[in-house]
Amino acid sequence: MKIVLSVVFMLISLIGFSQEIEMADQMRAEGKIYIVVAILCVILIGLFAYLISIDKKVSKLEKEIKE
Amino acid sequence: MINWWKALAIILLLYTVIAGFLIGVPRLAILNETIRNLYFHVPMWFTMILLFLLSTIQSIKNLGNGSMEADRKAIEYVNTGIIFGVLGTITGSIWAQYTWGAWWTNDVKLNGSAITMLIYLAYIILRNSMEDEQKRARISAVYNIFAFVMLIVFIGILPRMTDSLHPGNGGNPGFDTYALDNNMKLVFYPAVIGWILLGLWIASIRLRISKIKENIES
Numbered sequence: 001m002k003i004v005l006s007v008v009f010m011l012i013s014l015i016g017f018s019q020e021i022e023m024a025d026q027m028r029a030e031g032k033i034y035i036v037v038a039i040l041c042v043i044l045i046g047l048f049a050y051l052i053s054i055d056k057k058v059s060k061l062e063k064e065i066k067e
Numbered sequence: 068m069i070n071w072w073k074a075l076a077i078i079l080l081l082y083t084v085i086a087g088f089l090i091g092v093p094r095l096a097i098l099n100e101t102i103r104n105l106y107f108h109v110p111m112w113f114t115m116i117l118l119f120l121l122s123t124i125q126s127i128k129n130l131g132n133g134s135m136e137a138d139r140k141a142i143e144y145v146n147t148g149i150i151f152g153v154l155g156t157i158t159g160s161i162w163a164q165y166t167w168g169a170w171w172t173n174d175v176k177l178n179g180s181a182i183t184m185l186i187y188l189a190y191i192i193l194r195n196s197m198e199d200e201q202k203r204a205r206i207s208a209v210y211n212i213f214a215f216v217m218l219i220v221f222i223g224i225l226p227r228m229t230d231s232l233h234p235g236n237g238g239n240p241g242f243d244t245y246a247l248d249n250n251m252k253l254v255f256y257p258a259v260i261g262w263i264l265l266g267l268w269i270a271s272i273r274l275r276i277s278k279i280k281e282n283i284e285s
Contacts, residue, residue, distance in 0.1 A: 033088055040084045048077050051268065052069060058275045065282050 079261030118148035
C-alpha cells in the first residue's frame with residue numbers, strides 16, 4: 001500500500017511538473033522572429049545614436065567657426 | 068542640432084522594423100516572407116531618386132544665379148544618394164537570388180539602375196577633375212541635369228515599356244494591385260517617409276561639413 005501510494009504521489013508530482021510552466025515562450029515563438037526584431041532595433045538605435053553624436057560634433061564645429 | 072524631423076525619422080524607422088516583421092503580410096508563392104523586403108529595398112531607391120532630384124534643383128539654381136552654395140548642395144545630395152543606390156542594388160541582388168534565382172538578371176530595371184549609378188559616379192569624377200571653381204560648378208551642373216533626365220528614362224520610362232520582372236513594369240501588375248494590402252500600406256508609407264528623412268539627415272550633415280570646410284579655406 002505504501003509503495004503504491006508513493007508511486008501515485010510521484011506520478012502526480014511529475015504530471016504537475018510537466019504541466020504548463022510559465023516560461024518566456026513568447027520570445028521564442030513564431031520562429032524566434034522577435035529576436036531578429038530586437039537585434040535590428042539595437043543596430044538601428046546604435047546607428048542613430050552615432051548619427052546624433054556626429055550631428056552634435058558638427059554643431060560644435062559650426063559654433064567654433066562663428067566665434 | 069536635433070530637429071523634430073530627425074526624431075520623426077528615428078521613430079518611423081524603429082516602427083518600420085518592429086511592425087515590418089510582426090504585422091501579417093499576404094501569403095504569396097515564391098515571395099513568401101521576402102515580401103517584407105518591400106519596406107527596406109524599395110525606400111532605398113525612393114530616397115536616392117529624391118536626393119538626386121534635390122541635387123538637380125540645386126544645379127538649376129546654380130546655372131541661374133551662379134550660387135556656389137547651390138553647387139556644394141548639388142554634390143552633397145548626389146554623394147548621399149549614391150549610398151542609397153548602392154544599398155538598393157545590393158539588397159535587390161540578394162532578393163533576386165532567392166526569388167528570381169539569380170544575383171543579377173537582364174531585367175531592364177536592373178541594368179537601367181546600374182547605368183544610372185554609373186552616370187552619377189561619372190558626375191562625381193567629372194566634378195573632381197576641374198580646378199577652377201566657377202567652371203567646375205557650371206559644367207557639373209549641366210551634366211547633373213542631364214544625369215537626372217537619364218535617370219527618368221532608365222528607371223522611370225524604359226522599364227515600363229518592356230517586360231520586367233519588377234512588379235508594376237511591363238506586363239506585371241504593381242504591388243498595389245494584388246499584394247500591397249492595407250496591412251502593408253500601414254508599414255510601407257511610414258517606411259518610405261522614415262528612410263527619406265534619414266537620407267535628408269545624412270545629406271544635411273554632409274552639407275554642414277562642406278560649409279565648414281569652405282569657411283576654413285576662405
